[in-house]
Each structure stands twice: as C-alpha cells, then as structure tokens.
Amino acid sequence: MFLINLANIHRVDSQNFSKSITEAIEIFKRGGIVSHPTDTVWGLACDASNKKAVRKIHLLKKSDPSKPLLLNLPSKSYLDKIGSKLCRAHLLVKEFWPGSLSLIVRSKSKCEFSQTQKIGVRFPDHEISNLLARKFGKPLITTSANFAGEKVAKNAKEVMKIFPKIDLILDDLSSSKNNPSTLVDVSEKEIQLIREGTLSFKQVLRTLDPL
Numbered sequence: 001m002f003l004i005n006l007a008n009i010h011r012v013d014s015q016n017f018s019k020s021i022t023e024a025i026e027i028f029k030r031g032g033i034v035s036h037p038t039d040t041v042w043g044l045a046c047d048a049s050n051k052k053a054v055r056k057i058h059l060l061k062k063s064d065p066s067k068p069l070l071l072n073l074p075s076k077s078y079l080d081k082i083g084s085k086l087c088r089a090h091l092l093v094k095e096f097w098p099g100s101l102s103l104i105v106r107s108k109s110k111c112e113f114s115q116t117q118k119i120g121v122r123f124p125d126h127e128i129s130n131l132l133a134r135k136f137g138k139p140l141i142t143t144s145a146n147f148a149g150e151k152v153a154k155n156a157k158e159v160m161k162i163f164p165k166i167d168l169i170l171d172d173l174s175s176s177k178n179n180p181s182t183l184v185d186v187s188e189k190e191i192q193l194i195r196e197g198t199l200s201f202k203q204v205l206r207t208l209d210p211l
Contacts, residue, residue, distance in 0.1 A: 032167035
C-alpha cells in the first residue's frame with residue numbers, strides 16, 4: 001500500500017494563503033518545483049529563466065527536453081516584453097485572458113525564456129496561478145502534472161503519488177476535470193490550432209474574423 005507523505009503538501013486556505021505563496025516563491029528562487037491547481041489541469045511550475053529547474057521538470061515528467069514548455073505570465077502586459085508581432089495576439093488576449101487560451105507567438109530576439117523564434121504563453125483565470133507569477137515578478141513554467149503521455153493528476157494527493165519528491169504542493173482541495181487549455185499558434189500568417197481544450201477553436205477564429 002502506498003503511504004502518502006503529507007509533509008510537502010500545504011493546505012491553502014484563508015488563514016495561511018499568504019504564507020503558502022511566500023514559501024512557493026522562495027522555492028522558485030532556489031530552483032525548486034511547485035505543483036498547484038490551475039483553471040484547467042493540475043500543474044508543475046518553476047522559474048522559467050532557471051535552466052536547471054526547467055531540466056528538472058523535464059526529468060520529473062520524463063518528457064523531451066527539446067520540447068518547449070508554456071510560460072505563466074505575471075501579467076497580460078508582460079507579453080509585450082517578450083513577444084513581437086502581436087497584433088492578433090492582442091485581440092485574443094483582450095477577449096480571452098485571463099482564461100484557458102494559450103498562445104504561441106514570436107519571441108523577441110533577446111528573450112531569455114526562449115532559445116527559438118517562438119514562445120508559448122498563458123495567463124490563467126486562477127488566483128493561485130496568477131498570484132504565484134505576479135509575486136515572483138517574472139514568468140513561471142506551467143506544465144501538466146503527469147508523466148509525458150500519461151494521465152494528468154486530478155488533485156494534490158494524485159500529484160504526490162506521481163511525484164513523491166516534489167518540493168511543494170499547494171492544495172486548495174480542488175479536483176480538476178483535466179481539460180487542458182486550448183493552444184493556438186499565431187506566430188505565422190495562418191493561425192494554427194495545436195490543441196483544442198476548454199475553449200473551442202471556433203470561438204478563437206470568430207474573434208479574429210475581421211482580419
């Protein structure tokens with residue numbers, strides 16, 4: 001029988017909310033990994049600028065290290081700091097952020113969060129997700145809490161079973177429906193659906209129809 005070690009699961013409620021967020025920020029600064037609920041699936045997060053921490057997430061998930069991970073931005077306006085040619089992105093951000101739409105956009109040439117010409121970004125509709133990035137002051141990696149290609153954890157205890165040595169789990173007692181964000185590439189002339197999730201691609205296209 002698997003015994004769950006609750007030592008690194010923090011119950012997040014009104015009494016210890018601020019303390020839990022502060023501890024998570026300190027873990028990010030040390031290059032650690034934190035799991036938390038989002039508006040879509042339970043996720044894993046780390047400092048997106050810390051290459052060792054990003055590699056650690058890939059090792060945990062057993063995922064391809066060459067595959068880029070999405071960024072949880074600290075604000076909508078942060079997109080302008082790291083992205084370029086954002087005309088269509090701005091239309092979608094105005095309509096769907098905060099929310100379950102992830103975008104792939106062109107990155108600025110000196111963007112520290114991307115080694116390629118493209119970058120994936122999110123601004124979730126979830127208090128914990130947004131507060132973590134905002135308090136940290138720069139993008140966090142956001143990726144589903146699962147081994148690559150396998151079922152995503154629905155709650156904190158399932159996260160612990162999959163990743164028993166993770167640094168911290170912020171538990172608000174929620175259970176996700178495991179419906180991911182919709183991922184759309186707006187970096188090229190023709191918009192491309194990469195993954196359809198909570199938000200339908202038709203809704204996205206209707207917003208861009210005037211163009």
